[in-house]
Amino acid sequence: MSIDRRSFLKNSLVAGLGLAATSCMPIARLESTDDYHYTLTLEEASFELIPGTQTPGKGFNGQFPAPIIKGKQGRPITITVINKLQEPTTIHWHGIRIDIAMDGVPFLTQKPIMPGETFVYHFTPPDAGTFWYHPHVNSLMQLGKGLAGLLIVEEAENPQFTPDDFAADLPLILKNWHLNDDGSFSELSIPRYAARMGTPGNYETINGLHKPVFDVPANSWIRLRFANIDNTLVYKLRIKNQPAFVVSIDGNPIAEPKPLKDHPLGAGMRVDIALLTPDAGQEIVVENGKGRLFFSYMRLRTIESDKQQSKASLATIPRLPLNPIPEPDLENAETLKFVFEWEGAVTPVSHNGKTHHKFWTINRRAWEGMSANNIPEPLARLELGKTYVFDLKNNTPHGHPIHLHGFMFKVIKSNKKRIDPFYADTVLMEKNERVKIAFVADNPGRWMYHCHVIEHMKTGLMGYIEVS
Template sequence: MKRREFLSAGLLGTLALSGCMPKLKVEQRGEYRYEIRLQAADFELIPGTQTPGLGFNGQYPSPIIRAKQGRPVIIDVINELDEPTTIHWHGIRIDIAMDGVPFLSQKPIMPGEHFRYEFIPPDAGTFWYHPHMNSVVQLGKGLVGLLLVEEADSSQFSPEDYAADLPLMLKNWHLNDDGSFKPLSIPRYAARMGTPGNYETINGLNRPAMTVPANAWVRLRFANVDNTVVYKLRVKDRPAYIVSIDANPLSEPKPLEHHSIGSGMRVDIAVKTPAAGEEIVIENGKGRLYFEFMRLRAEDRPLKKATATTAPMPLPNPLSEPELDKAEKKYFVFEWEGAVTPADKAGKSKHAFWTINRRAWEGMGPNNIPEPLAKLDLGKSYIFDLKNNTPHMHPIHMHGVMFKVIKSNKKNIEPFFTDTVLMEKNERVQIAFVADNPGRWMYHCHVIEHMKTGLMGYIEIS
């Protein structure tokens, strides 16, 4: 088999050769240290072609950053691009100074400059990292990577309860047949669901197949790092279970029929593999139809631990439970403005298609920070009432907090914690959380073109 057709999950399930990993140094005192460089680089995405992308350490798939719950992480980021950047650690509840939003939480990292990010992840799970500047281009050309936080030591759960742990980074590229880029954003699509890509990949491969241990539980960590696409996942003709949504374990395994993840969202799925030689097909739904997305082939492999009867469940993360009876309500309406501002002060056309509470994001700079969408009191419980008055889906993401989805007018909700909620067209959702992390936190749609054309703001907790 060619490497692009079959990749072993034995190397910690990363689908990566040794050259795809950043330099990692684990100190005796338990710190995890990384050095990551942002570089222009050519990738082979379509076999036999080269794509002029942007990569962390010049690579795609990007280096996987591994950390451990409650242990310090130090990441030195060196900008070798010809434009400014920052790095946001999506879903991690950290100090505002480390959140990676230009001007709001840090100065941009200019070309040739270096910035050190330091934090202690309080939560375990599947997270990811990406720039928060010129996002359509920097993310669209490859600057996306996974951050996996291993669960703290416990007698109740160990990551080794899974015989394999597969990080699966989903991205749909905008490519011509020769590997060059098509336009990453077209205004008429930005005003709808976003400019669609045309070349689907999982860890940089189209419809990959991987080997996994036979007759054992494996954990599939799906992360949607795409600018636009909603993926609708299912395991064909075999029982599978959702064990975690956006890094938050459920109270018990939930049987998987299908599960949709919008841009920025993640889901961990547990599946018991079949006998050696048999395969599992994983599909992606488009409309009412499903198509093969990837497959797993079971092989005989020694197991470190006996296989459990049911899907192993990680412990809940240490989140504050909102007091719903005392919570203050805030209302947010997401709407389609449907207008194009003819030009900005420099004479350049400036698109503004989307609004939050009839306000499009104004942009910001070193001496220009707009007013927040809401000011919250530290330690207080809040319910946000979100109303999507548009005919398109929006994955609404909040930095700095995990919120609890408690109600929807379109589907039955069993309350769960997350950092991003996928809102259907004309859906009204209520989320609740404790404002326990002080700072100015971005609050936006994670369809990157929606974010860049108005559907963004921030909340202030103080």
């Protein structure tokens, strides 16, 4: 089952359209005839983002975009990770319900992978969908300089759905880089912004390209997999004048496809959109909202293809099979409250004069870091198998995408907007919003629980829960 990049693209991602749509999205090479087995290296890398310049970043297998890792629901995946950086690292498989030993958090779940060392991750994804992977060591720098990639888990065999139900399947990773005009990095974090919404980048890319145009088959249903791998930004996506539906959130299909009006996507979040394309020779504009205004973000160009669907219509929208997530028992659930607050501008200083900014707290505790011999107390201890409702209150004037490792939770209520309950691993909380989420604590371990704005996480808005 050895697969090279060209044949994978032809048979899976763009379904015979050629390489235009995903030419900048390399595919990890399978190394086994029976299992999904890959090797990833983390290394210094130079890549072209601003045309005609080179950016001195960090890349998986020395490149950006990173290789797409492809798995299948219910099938084991083995990923050998080799650290060629000059600093420790780990890999977190964001959104995968995973054994705690494979979750990739330094000291809490594994020893850091030191320079020159190798670590083998092995897990079986129970869910199909769009996920991603990134380091959980020095995240501001490692993730900010390019160490992030997609993990796509295909659906198990199902008589009601096959990947061929979409004429094309486009992975789209969204990142806003902090770059100078010559391609070098500007400051990734500025304290006054870290204490607000985070330090924004200044150069937007999709799959490493600025305002790209991708070819797609005409008169067909296509799948757009948007993943926000940015350190900071919230994207607000919409597609004008063309039928488009949300079919999956954070890798979790929804029972009834929801018409796309606009969809906010905080750091770490994903959304899959089913789009019905028009006749050949037309362009579809995907927009990103900033405040109340929307701007062109990328375009899709429709072309004739042998994969286009002659009978595609609103009546034939593909429906993804639901993932096997346990339903929370709300009648017998225990409620735990978590308040996210701004701590203030008092900056702790070490004996050598180095500052350690702490701007954010969870239940009045700022994350103090950890080491091999110093693991802080958990934010909460949960009983294995029991249902919990987390009552989340954002007492700040800024948004926070709150992410929980090891689980998919059900978003059930908000004081700011109407919620049609859905499953996710990250919930984007607006300023002063109160949200309730629920899940079955069926995965034992110590699970990180944090804001995915990396500067917020690094300056206090992080902790963990313990399930035992």
